[in-house]
Amino acid sequence: MSSEKILSLIDLHVNADNTPILKGISIEFEKNRVYAIVGPNGSGKSTIAKAIMGFPDYKVTRGDILYKGESIINKTITERARMGIALAFQNPPVIKGVKLDKFICRICRDCRRISDNRSGRHLGEIDKCTPDLTEGFKKLLIENLKNRDINDGFSGGEIRRSELFQVISLKPEVMILDEPDSGLDYDSLKLVGRTLKEIRNSGKTTMIIITHSRYILEYLEADKVFIIEKGKKVFDGDKTILPQLEELGYKEFLNRNKLR
Numbered sequence: 001m002s003s004e005k006i007l008s009l010i011d012l013h014v015n016a017d018n019t020p021i022l023k024g025i026s027i028e029f030e031k032n033r034v035y036a037i038v039g040p041n042g043s044g045k046s047t048i049a050k051a052i053m054g055f056p057d058y059k060v061t062r063g064d065i066l067y068k069g070e071s072i073i074n075k076t077i078t079e080r081a082r083m084g085i086a087l088a089f090q091n092p093p094v095i096k097g098v099k100l101d102k103f104i105c106r107i108c109r110d111c112r113r114i115s116d117n118r119s120g121r122h123l124g125e126i127d128k129c130t131p132d133l134t135e136g137f138k139k140l141l142i143e144n145l146k147n148r149d150i151n152d153g154f155s156g157g158e159i160r161r162s163e164l165f166q167v168i169s170l171k172p173e174v175m176i177l178d179e180p181d182s183g184l185d186y187d188s189l190k191l192v193g194r195t196l197k198e199i200r201n202s203g204k205t206t207m208i209i210i211t212h213s214r215y216i217l218e219y220l221e222a223d224k225v226f227i228i229e230k231g232k233k234v235f236d237g238d239k240t241i242l243p244q245l246e247e248l249g250y251k252e253f254l255n256r257n258k259l260r
C-alpha cells in the first residue's frame with residue numbers, strides 16, 4: 001500500500017459561532033488507509049468532519065487543511081466534493097420533494113453517463129439507476145426508500161444506510177463517515193460493517209470514521225485511531241487500544257495514556 005499523503009490537518013483551529021471548538025489539531029491521512037476518530041461526546045469530532053468538508057459555519061481561524069498538497073480552506077463544499085471528498089452526516093436534514101433514487105442518480109457519475117449517452121443532455125434527464133446502484137439499494141436493504149423523500153420519516157437505521165449509500169455513490173477518494181453505526185441494530189451493524197469492509201478491501205478510498213463502535217473498528221482493521229478531547233488530539237495509536245479503551249472509558253484511559 002502506498003504511503004502517499006492525501007489529507008493533512010495542520011495546527012487546525014476552528015470556531016463555531018465565534019466559540020473555539022478545535023484548538024490545534026494536526027493529523028496526516030495517507031491514501032487508501034482507514035482512520036478512526038473517537039472521543040467523548042462534544043469533543044469536536046463532528047467539527048473536524050465539517051471543517052474538512054467546508055461548512056461555512058465552521059471557521060478556520062488558524063492552521064490549514066491540505067488536500068493532495070493544496071490548501072482547501074478557501075474552497076466551497078461543492079468544490080471540495082468535486083475534488084473527491086465526501087461526508088456522511090451524523091444528523092442529515094430531511095429533504096422534502098427530493099426522492100432518494102433520483103438524488104442518488106444525480107450524484108452518481110455512471111448514471112450521468114448513461115443518461116448523457118441516451119439523451120445527449122446533461123442532468124435533468126436522469127431516471128435510470130445503473131445495475132450497480134440497483135444492486136446497492138438491495139444490498140443495503142433500502143429498496144423500500146427509493147421513492148421516498150430523503151430522510152423524511154426514515155428510521156435511524158434507514159438514515160445511516162441511506163447516507164452511506166449516497167457517499168458510496170459519489171465514489172470519493174476521501175470518505176468521512178460521522179457515526180455511521182449510531183442507532184443501528186445488530187443486523188444493520190453487520191451490514192454496514194461488511195459494506196465498509198468491501199470499500200476498504202477495494203483499496204481505492206481513504207476512510208475517516210468517527211465512531212464509538214469497537215465492533216466496526218476491529219472489523220475494519222482501522223490503521224490508526226485518534227482520540228479527540230476538548231478540541232485537541234490527545235492520543236494517537238492503533239486498534240490494539242480498543243479493548244482497553246472500552247474497559248476503562250475515555251477518562252481513565254486518558255489519565256493513564258495521554259500524549260505529552
Ligand SMILES: Nc1ncnc2c1ncn2[C@@H]1O[C@H](COP(=O)(O)OP(=O)(O)O)[C@@H](O)[C@H]1O
Nearest residue numbers: 016017021040041042043044045046047048057
Ligand atoms: N454550530 C455550532 N455553534 C456552536 N457550538 C457548536 C456548533 N457546532 C458544534 N458546537 C459545539 O462544539 C462542541 C463540539 O461539538 P461536536 O464537534 O459536534 O462534538 P462531537 O462530534 O465530538 O460530539 C460541542 O460543545 C458543541 O456544542
Ligand SMILES: [Mg+2]
Nearest residue numbers: 045046047090
Ligand atoms: Mg458528533
